[in-house]
Amino acid sequence: MLNIFKKVKKWSTLPALVLFLLFLMIYIGISGKFTLSFLNSFISTNTPAICVAIGVAATIIIGGTDISLGSIVTLTNVIIVTLVGKNYSVITAVLLALLFATLAGLFNGLLIGVMRINPLLTTFATSTVFSGIALWLLPYPGGMIPYFYSDWYNSKFLNLIPIPVIMIALPLVIWLIFMKLPFGIKAYALGRDVKKAYASGINVTAIRLLIHTFAGFASGIAGICISASMCAGNPKVGDTMSMNSIAAAVIGGVSLSGGVGGVWGAIFGSLFLSILISIVVSANMSSYVQSFVQAIILLLGVICTVMASDKEIKNKITRLWKKEDGQNE
């Protein structure tokens, strides 16, 4: 049973991985070089987006969604800046903000798990609430975090592993632990079929509660990273992250119907989206074409991934090839 799950997960990640690697090579081709410093900046810039993608993937896998994660990122950033402005130490501010982010996720979990409100609607409403709080606390971009914060973010842990990678590892490792526990299978089962999961005794409410809290935590980490990048506050910083992360997850093979895909796919999907941006800039396309091309490639990317994992289409192609040369697998 576990093996089948592992296989499905692995397959669904493949298109995103292929897309990312291919487009990375295209970028190298167009720009003519590949420096370590670019890779470094690329990862540290996109760490927040990757963390959010991990969070959103978790909520999608259990059969729901969460479009409020971007606003939780914003809220985290705003809280850090506000607390630092009130003379809290940076560490305290960061930890408190992370706590609030996790609580925000818990709030989502309560509405979705306990009150059983539709996840899309809930998180639509809560995103307005969270970004409203952020905008109220910090009506316009400003505030200042001491620069040693960004120095820390750009440094390496034990002089070996860059901090951004550690930040990505935090939610990722937690998720992997989830997967090793029986919790993991239950989560996927829940995503596959709510009623059957409930019938087999799975505590649906608890899973939803936990996963949405986790998503809040992941967004909090993202908020910590983006605060380090800016060393200041911006009440709209996370606006586009909510939808972008969902696109990343879908490209990564996480099916919105639930129970399919893994966070690795979301990570690669996120990387793919970002490298696409770099390619469009690097290829020096005219301004008016840039967003159109980006959107079309995104569309093709999603079609690719969805088709590659769609059973019906796989079967059709299988039958086609079997007919042609009567070969067995």
Add this chain to the structure above:
Amino acid sequence: MENLKKLIVCLLVLVMAVGLVGCGSKEKTGENASTNSETSTETSTETTKTDTSDKKDGFVIGFANGYFGNTWRSQLVEDFENAAKEYKKDGIIKDYMISNTNNDVTEQINQIITMIDAGVDALMIDAVSPTSIKAVVDMAKNKGILVVVTNDPAAYEGTYAVCGNNYSWQKIQAIWLTEQLQEKGNIVEISGVSGNAADILRQQANKDVLSNYPDIKILTSVPGNWSQTDAQSVMTTILSSYDNIDGVLAQDVMAEGIIKAYETAGKTPTIMTGDYTKTFFQKWSEMPDLNSIGVPYAPGVSATALHVTVKLLQGEKLKEDILQPNPMDENLKNTILTDPPYVVTKDGDPEAPWMEGLVGTKAITLDEAIEIMKDSPDTAALDGWLTAEDVSEFFE
């Protein structure tokens, strides 16, 4: 079977890739490093721009624009591009890169690191928000790349900024309004997006000017968010609540919404600050009873900024008193503030009190404005910029 599926996916992806590379509309003239298969560690940082003073041409410039949702921004980018193309013809610029995003902080940062990676000599950035670009500014400075913040101010040590002077821009209109009202009456103020740096400066200008006229009462002040539809909506509510409005003090991109609110209510506006688009000028010319003023907040600031950037790259030094305090940080004197290219009124009086103290601003009539714009698209803004010769006045 697994292999087949992988093959099909790879083929689809390859098709996409070919299409993408084929789409690139310019040849990438950057260098092709022969070592592109290895990774190269960062070269030790050279010192800053003073080192490039030996180079007089062949520069590569990147322009990162943070918002692309309206005509004004398109003009901003187009003005930059036109000026850059001229430089390219003379070989002073070897190549330029342009990127656009719609208020997406992360996307803009990605775009800028791509430009840095491509080896630009200078970065002109119109940031999504004044606080969002610290990381890339640091990166650029470490690599000796000149950073010129363009249009929307942001304050970072070691950079320059070239921005329109929001304060004096709004001041012109406020003074004009007080003159039209003959220093007394009831007005309503319609502001931009609350909390935006430009909005804060403009509201301050209004406040400073109006503090000298105690007989002018502000009935209410509401944000119009620089949107015609929002302005129309708030003006409708205002018209329903007050019937003694003598004048409207607004900002740009909202005049047509305000007029529409009046029309829908069956009233006509008499005195209101206007806008600087072709459609507004046409509308104004059809309303003989309307007393208005159009002061362009010119997107051409990008061209001005480019001239400044090129000169800085060529190693020239700015004059002592040219740099002013950055609108985002008074203690940082790194900004060149530009005045509007024109002031449009029905009679175009160059001696009017609101024209005082402006540099390079021409007073023109409504008819002249319409003539200047006769070939422009409808939504275009009346535009203008400083030429390279004008800009050289800033340098020693």
Add this chain to the structure above:
Amino acid sequence: MNNSAKKSNDILKNPYLPAISVSVVLLIVGQILTKGFLSQNNISSIMMTTAILTLASMAQAAVVISGDMGLDMSVGAIMSLTALFGPMIIFKSNAITMIVAVVSVVLMGAFVGLLNGIGVQYLKIVPLVMTLIMSSVVNGFALFITKGQPSVSVSKTLQGVGAVVFGPLRVLTLIVIILLFVLEIFMLRRSKYGRSLFLAGNNRNAADLCGINSRKVILIAYVFSGLISGLAGLMLVGYAGSAQMQMANQYTMLSVAAVVIGGTNLAGGKGSLIGGALGSLVLILITNILQALNMPAGLRSLIQGIILVGILMINSRSPKLRQ
């Protein structure tokens, strides 16, 4: 005695009652907070903005009813597109070019809706993602074609949608009200298509077994959505008198909220167009009041969010799994 008790019970159970009563309360609150709120001019303006949002919510309602977590996130983008291109088609101020314009924008919207429908039904891409990406494509396309500088003069005929018909009733409002009732009755309630739509939304498999071509029915829902969004964009630009890039983008999320407030179930198979109209009214009233109060944007957003959460807690809870 019994009869009248039964009648008042029925009235209380009317699904539109919450939305109607909330609207009345809001109107009163508005008048208390800002004088002139209930003036003819203000009411007519509120009705016009509500009318435009109603069109958007009608588009959204059709897709949501079609089931399978149907959503159309491209409503705003389509509206922005036709708001830009519609006026370009009306180059003369007469009735014939108006008709041509209306037909063109409707076809434009229907085409995008068709693409959405194909993506959802044949390529099996989830509606949320398909329509979301489509909205990026549409926005990018508009930018590409107009080079960011559209040439849009809105003719007087089109601006005529703001003309007064009677009291606070304007042409635009009247058109939408008529359309609303016609479509509600003849498309949703009395037609075979309507019944098929509800069935397909409710239980796709059962509908297929009943001989309904669910695929086609749902596809038509998406085409309908695009079509109505196209019309809404034209109305919007007629009302506003001028066009800018992406001027209607906020309508997407608003239409979803309106549909939900109006009692349409996001899971599909249940709902109405009139509900969407009432939801629109509530939303516009809330927005207008908050705007008139001039509170900081953050607080406004927060309050709107809390209200929405409150409505959801009352309205939209799924039944306990135990059943």
